Amino acid sequence: MTSVSSSGEFHHQHHFKSAEHQYASSKQGIWLFLCTEILMFGGLFVGYLIYHSLYPTVFKNGSETLDWKMGAVNTIVLLVSSFTMAAAINYVQRGLHKIAAIMLVITIACAGAFMVIKYFEYSHKFHVGTVPGKFSLVDPSCGAGGKRADCESKISALLKNPAELEKNHVSAEEVSRLKAVISQPKWEMFYGFYFVMTGLHGVHVVAGALLIFWVFIKTLNRKVGPEYYTPVEGVGLFWHVVDLVWIYLFPLLYLVG
Amino acid sequence: MSSAHTKTEHGHTDHNYLNHGSGIWSWMTTLDHKRIGLMYFATVATLFLIGGFFALGIRLHLAKFGAEPLLDPDTYNKFMTFHGAIMVFMVIIPGIPAFLGNFVLPIQLGAKDVAFPRLNLASYYVFIAGALIAASSMVFNQVDTGWTFYTPYSTSKTSNGVILLVLGAFTMGFSSILTGLNFIVTTHKLRAPGMTMDRIPLMIWALYSTSIIQILATPILAITLLLIGAEKTLGVGIFDPDLGGDPVLFQHFFWFYSHPAVYIMILPAMGVISELITAFSKKTIFGYRAIAYSSVAIAAVSFLVWGHHMFVSGQSTLAGILFSLITMFVGVPTAIKLFNWISTMYRGTVTFDAPMLFALGFMFLFTIGGLTGVFLASTGMDVHFHDTYFVVAHFHYVMVGGTLMALMGGIFYWFPKMFGKMTSDLGGRISWVLIFTGFNVTFFPQFVLGAMGMPRRYFDYLPEYTNLNQISTIGSWLIGLGFLVGLITIIHGILKGEKASDNPWGAKTLEWQTSSPPPHENFTTTPTVTAGPYDFR
Ligand code: HEM
Numbered sequence: 001m002t003s004v005s006s007s008g009e010f011h012h013q014h015h016f017k018s019a020e021h022q023y024a025s026s027k028q029g030i031w032l033f034l035c036t037e038i039l040m041f042g043g044l045f046v047g048y049l050i051y052h053s054l055y056p057t058v059f060k061n062g063s064e065t066l067d068w069k070m071g072a073v074n075t076i077v078l079l080v081s082s083f084t085m086a087a088a089i090n091y092v093q094r095g096l097h098k099i100a101a102i103m104l105v106i107t108i109a110c111a112g113a114f115m116v117i118k119y120f121e122y123s124h125k126f127h128v129g130t131v132p133g134k135f136s137l138v139d140p141s142c143g144a145g146g147k148r149a150d151c152e153s154k155i156s157a158l159l160k161n162p163a164e165l166e167k168n169h170v171s172a173e174e175v176s177r178l179k180a181v182i183s184q185p186k187w188e189m190f191y192g193f194y195f196v197m198t199g200l201h202g203v204h205v206v207a208g209a210l211l212i213f214w215v216f217i218k219t220l221n222r223k224v225g226p227e228y229y230t231p232v233e234g235v236g237l238f239w240h241v242v243d244l245v246w247i248y249l250f251p252l253l254y255l256v257g
Numbered sequence: 258m259s260s261a262h263t264k265t266e267h268g269h270t271d272h273n274y275l276n277h278g279s280g281i282w283s284w285m286t287t288l289d290h291k292r293i294g295l296m297y298f299a300t301v302a303t304l305f306l307i308g309g310f311f312a313l314g315i316r317l318h319l320a321k322f323g324a325e326p327l328l329d330p331d332t333y334n335k336f337m338t339f340h341g342a343i344m345v346f347m348v349i350i351p352g353i354p355a356f357l358g359n360f361v362l363p364i365q366l367g368a369k370d371v372a373f374p375r376l377n378l379a380s381y382y383v384f385i386a387g388a389l390i391a392a393s394s395m396v397f398n399q400v401d402t403g404w405t406f407y408t409p410y411s412t413s414k415t416s417n418g419v420i421l422l423v424l425g426a427f428t429m430g431f432s433s434i435l436t437g438l439n440f441i442v443t444t445h446k447l448r449a450p451g452m453t454m455d456r457i458p459l460m461i462w463a464l465y466s467t468s469i470i471q472i473l474a475t476p477i478l479a480i481t482l483l484l485i486g487a488e489k490t491l492g493v494g495i496f497d498p499d500l501g502g503d504p505v506l507f508q509h510f511f512w513f514y515s516h517p518a519v520y521i522m523i524l525p526a527m528g529v530i531s532e533l534i535t536a537f538s539k540k541t542i543f544g545y546r547a548i549a550y551s552s553v554a555i556a557a558v559s560f561l562v563w564g565h566h567m568f569v570s571g572q573s574t575l576a577g578i579l580f581s582l583i584t585m586f587v588g589v590p591t592a593i594k595l596f597n598w599i600s601t602m603y604r605g606t607v608t609f610d611a612p613m614l615f616a617l618g619f620m621f622l623f624t625i626g627g628l629t630g631v632f633l634a635s636t637g638m639d640v641h642f643h644d645t646y647f648v649v650a651h652f653h654y655v656m657v658g659g660t661l662m663a664l665m666g667g668i669f670y671w672f673p674k675m676f677g678k679m680t681s682d683l684g685g686r687i688s689w690v691l692i693f694t695g696f697n698v699t700f701f702p703q704f705v706l707g708a709m710g711m712p713r714r715y716f717d718y719l720p721e722y723t724n725l726n727q728i729s730t731i732g733s734w735l736i737g738l739g740f741l742v743g744l745i746t747i748i749h750g751i752l753k754g755e756k757a758s759d760n761p762w763g764a765k766t767l768e769w770q771t772s773s774p775p776p777h778e779n780f781t782t783t784p785t786v787t788a789g790p791y792d793f794r
Pocket residue numbers: 309312313315316337338340341342344345348349403404405649653656657661699712713714715733736737
């Protein structure tokens with residue numbers, strides 16, 4: 001295998017005039033793709049804003065049950081990862097493969113940390129029952145029959161049972177917040193958005209981590225370097241967009257309310 | 258414009274893209290845009306036959322020739338859904354861009370390939386995967402929602418097959434985005450020396466505008482389809498009124514994609530027509546810039562008109578008026594094109610080979626489709642016509658009379674370039690006569706039926722609609738026969754056609770300056786462009 005170290009020669013594909021030509025084209029392609037990603041999340045943001053204005057109290061109460069501290073930690077984790085990703089690109093461009101590889105590993109570790117924290121957030125919601133539509137009911141057949149008013153939500157069942165509350169680490173303060181949530185009709189709506197938005201974002205985090213792993217291997221094998229770093233830069237841009245989406249999701253879901 | 262090709266004098270076979278590597282594997286793994294284009298052709302043609310089978314089934318049922326209905330209501334709804342979904346998502350949306358566009362765009366630009374050949378092959382397989390996922394819903398859990406998946410029926414009332422169909426459409430949307438992205442970068446970055454943006458053929462302008470729509474609109478469809486999936490699996494309730502959601506929001510999202518999607522279907526068709534009209538009139542196109550910019554204008558306006566599908570969904574009067582007004586605006590760039598084509602033919606040396614007949618068919622049928630669109634865009638009239646057969650006739654005139662006519666014309670036009678052989682002109686003309694007559698016999702009565710009040714998507718109808726429905730069904734057989742003749746003509750051309758010269762139509766764009774079929778990298782030496790694309794003198 002030909003290596004692309006600083007002395008090596010990078011061969012561009014036959015239909016491009018030069019390596020620069022190929023690089024410029026790839027970059028344009030990546031940016032166009034990122035536009036489509038932003039537009040896709042844009043649809044969700046539009047939906048969120050519409051329902052926020054329709055059910056302001058539902059969104060406020062729901063937002064207060066999210067753990068802003070966990071969200072904030074995750075924001076910091078992603079900001080750090082954006083920094084290490086940018087650093088990795090820079091090191092690859094300068095031919096410093098070893099430190100670039102370390103930076104990529106840290107970035108992947110951040111992605112992992114982010115998902116672990118998300119896992120704790122999600123699982124707590126599953127326990128207390130702040131979940132979207134279908135699963136917020138005690139009796140799953142309840143939703144299908146259309147008589148939702150007769151069904152009791154998992155939260156209200158939980159709130160009546162002090163032993164369960166303790167088992168699920170629900171503090172007195174959280175109890176009052178949960179009570180506020182179910183005092184409103186259509187409260188599941190907030191969690192519908194919460195899970196769809198963070199879920200889709202989570203899928204992007206995982207995809208991003210896999211892509212970073214791919215360029216990490218390329219870096220180790222010296223397939224990228226000062227003459228050719230398009231994959232690293234492309235994946236880096238993708239990762240920044242994933243971070244950027246979170247930068248909007250965090251205040252919208254956890255803080256604005 | 259330099260002619261890049263030097264002919265081999267001796268009889269032995271030229272080296273071209275068709276014999277550059279042999280065996281099925283060399284096709285499946287090819288990075289050559291021409292071969293990928295042909296692979297789309299085979300795929301889309303197969304899907305078209307399946308979609309056509311469902312169409313004939315629907316029509317046969319509605320003719321009520323027998324005492325017993327042919328289909329039960331449930332099966333009817335499924336036929337209608339698969340017919341619509343296959344034709345829209347798998348035939349006319351990918352048809353011209355992914356097949357003809359893939360074949361023609363790089364050659365017309367003087368490029369060796371698209372910017373990202375591997376991505377091009379990947380988007381073909383993504384398309385196949387999407388089609389298979391969607392098709393699996395036919396096997397596991399049929400869908401009866403219609404191709405529009407309107408909520409809340411699709412999300413809380415019907416089978417889980419919707420998840421498969423929606424996931425398939427999502428996947429095919431990915432393919433559409435990747436193809437559009439590839440075309441945009443190719444157009445920006447891979448033009449031959451001298452090929453400035455005001456010298457690119459009008460087909461390229463059309464594909465370029467289409468690509469912009471693909472990139473800007475498809476992500477919205479993607480999120481909408483994902484939300485339907487989330488709705489069915491998690492019950493998130495965003496579109497379900499039982500849970501507090503808003504089904505009208507679904508309609509906004511859906512049409513925000515699907516109206517521009519109509520232009521994903523029709524803009525490339527207009528590009529094909531521009532090529533055909535100038536080639537068969539032997540005249541420089543009239544109003545190059547006007548046609549080019551009107552493509553971009555249509556793409557831009559297409560994003561602002563989705564509300565015309567929702568006049569009766571409880572939209573505010575003001576919104577209705579605005580959407581109605583903006584919709585009428587789309588007529589302006591469209592008319593600009595039409596008048597420019599007619600001016601091109603005026604005092605040209607017009608010949609009526611099969612491709613030109615399809616082009617004229619396009620102009621005739623698309624005009625009727627477009628004019629009836631103006632009726633539908635008038636809020637008052639739409640209240641009467643909404644969800645009647647008038648709408649069915651309207652969109653078939655636009656999509657089939659427009660897009661499919663252009664697709665057929667394009668196939669016959671570029672066939673010599675693709676295969677290095679000629680098709681039988683007689684075969685092409687017979688196919689055209691059958692499709693054109695059959696088409697009008699099928700769909701014109703549907704305007705009348707719609708005006709009389711026959712609703713669309715119904716399994717049964719009042720007795721007074723019987724005659725017109727039977728006429729319509731007879732027409733549908735003519736169309737089927739026409740496509741059959743077309744198919745035979747194409748297969749016969751591939752197997753037994755006479756050898757084609759490099760430029761059988763005497764056209765001027767770059768693809769005719771290389772050999773038929775072109776070599777693996779399109780040109781033996783990169784062409785240099787010194788004049789506009791249609792320099793007939
Ligand atoms: C042989 C020619 C065809 C016949 C006889 C035919 C017939 C029909 C009929 C009877 C319907 C159902 C109308 C309703 O009740 O709403 C329909 C719907 C539809 N057709 Fe066709 N069709 C033909 C070709 C095509 C083609 C070639 C396309 C696209 C390329 C197409 C696209 C559609 C679409 C999008 C619908 C809408 C289904 C819906 O309302 O959801 N059709 N067609």
